[in-house]
Amino acid sequence: MNAATTTIPVIAIDGPSASGKGTIAQAVAKNLGFHYLDSGSLYRLVALAAAKQATRLDDEAALARHARELQVIFDGGEIFLSGQKVTDAIRSEDCGIGASRVAALPAVRRALLARQQAFRQAPGLVAEGRDMGTVVFPDAMLKVFLTASAEVRAERRHKQLKEKGIDANMRTLLRELHERDQRDSARSAAPLQMAVDARELDSSGLGIDEIVRQVLDWYRQTAARVAGSER
Ligand code: DC
Numbered sequence: 001m002n003a004a005t006t007t008i009p010v011i012a013i014d015g016p017s018a019s020g021k022g023t024i025a026q027a028v029a030k031n032l033g034f035h036y037l038d039s040g041s042l043y044r045l046v047a048l049a050a051a052k053q054a055t056r057l058d059d060e061a062a063l064a065r066h067a068r069e070l071q072v073i074f075d076g077g078e079i080f081l082s083g084q085k086v087t088d089a090i091r092s093e094d095c096g097i098g099a100s101r102v103a104a105l106p107a108v109r110r111a112l113l114a115r116q117q118a119f120r121q122a123p124g125l126v127a128e129g130r131d132m133g134t135v136v137f138p139d140a141m142l143k144v145f146l147t148a149s150a151e152v153r154a155e156r157r158h159k160q161l162k163e164k165g166i167d168a169n170m171r172t173l174l175r176e177l178h179e180r181d182q183r184d185s186a187r188s189a190a191p192l193q194m195a196v197d198a199r200e201l202d203s204s205g206l207g208i209d210e211i212v213r214q215v216l217d218w219y220r221q222t223a224a225r226v227a228g229s230e231r
Contacts, residue, residue, distance in 0.1 A: 006139060007230075009124040011219055013204045014133035014180050015146035016155035016192060017096075018160075020203050020211065024146060025128035032126070032219070037119040039129030039136065040099065042112050044090035045070055045081055047098030057098060060105045067111035075101075093176070100180050103130075104187040128183055133195035141226065142219045143198035146211075150177055152204045 011034070015026045022038060029036040043229040049066040050057060057063070079087045089095065089130040102108050109131075116136050119125055127136065133143035146154075154174040161168045194200060199218060203211050 001194060007170075008120050008122055009223065010120060010132075010137045010140040010142075011124070011141035011215070012137050012143045012195075012198075013126065013128040013134050013146055013215070014130055014134070014143070014192070014195070014198070016153065016158045016184070017177055018147045019146045019206070020156065021128040021146050023208060024203075024211050024215060025126045026201040027208065028173045028215050028219070029126040031092060031212065031216060034120050034124040034126050035118060035119055037125060037132075039112075039116055039132060041074075041079060041090060042067075042070070042072075042115065043103045043108075044095045045072060045079070045086070046102045046108060047095050048081060049088055049128035050102065051090060051094075057101045060107050063102050063105060064107035064111045067108045070115075076099065096180070097176075100183050102228060104183065104189060107187040109135075109140075109189050114191075130142040131190040133198050134193065135190045138195075142215075142222050143195045144215055144218070145194040145198040145200045147202050148204045150174060153177055 004172065011025075011028060013021050015021050022040075025038070026036055028034070046063060046067045049055075049070060050063055054065070055062045055066065071082045077087070078085060079090065113136065114128070120137070125137075127140075129136070133140050133145075151174070154170055154177055157173050157177070158168055158170055161173075171179075181192070184226070201211065201214060206214075
């Protein structure tokens with residue numbers, strides 16, 4: 001990162017699986033005309049590359065190599081890995097579980113750091129994941145920690161899967177969410193935790209528009225304060 005890019009505003013949105021980060025981050029980015037980073041997709045891509053090349057999910061050096069060498073193109077809403085469209089493939093539960101495992105490996109996280117920071121382009125970036133506010137963009141202008149109860153998150157995941165024609169069992173989904181949260185929070189490398197300067201937003205009883213409005217209000221207040229202190 002060079003000195004010039006550090007003035008580009010970043011909104012970091014972190015939180016557990018299925019807390020609505022993707023939907024909210026994309027809507028906020030669209031409203032402000034900012035770029036958007038779905039950092040989880042990078043961990044999912046590493047898991048997919050590993051599956052394609054039969055790399056074991058505990059081979060840290062080989063996984064870090066996949067992370068460094070990923071040939072990825074983000075094109076609108078589509079994602080291409082080595083020229084192949086993988087937009088839907090990386091959303092599978094298997095890829096999610098694989099992503100959570102490779103994400104626990106420090107060498108993989110290091111290999112993806114600069115790639116994520118490169119998304120910081122004018123006029124601004126909305127970045128979502130687990131460590132956007134703590135590790136990747138510690139100087140983000142606004143940090144939001146988006147939560148929702150496990151039950152609400154399981155229901156959202158259930159609905160998403162149903163829309164894709166996948167029949168899932170609520171009890172199994174709830175157990176998998178707990179296991180994923182546990183793995184993402186308990187790991188020693190960049191665990192899922194709220195940044196000390198983040199604002200917590202519980203989305204359980206709120207609609208998408210209300211959450212987006214809240215994030216935009218916080219951003220505008222913060223941006224006005226920063227502009228005021230620079231005058
Ligand atoms: O947000 P997601 O479900 O697409 O993320 C997939 C996995 O990647 C998730 O289990 C945790 C990991 N991840 C991470 O460790 N750090 C990030 N910034 C984003 C995702």
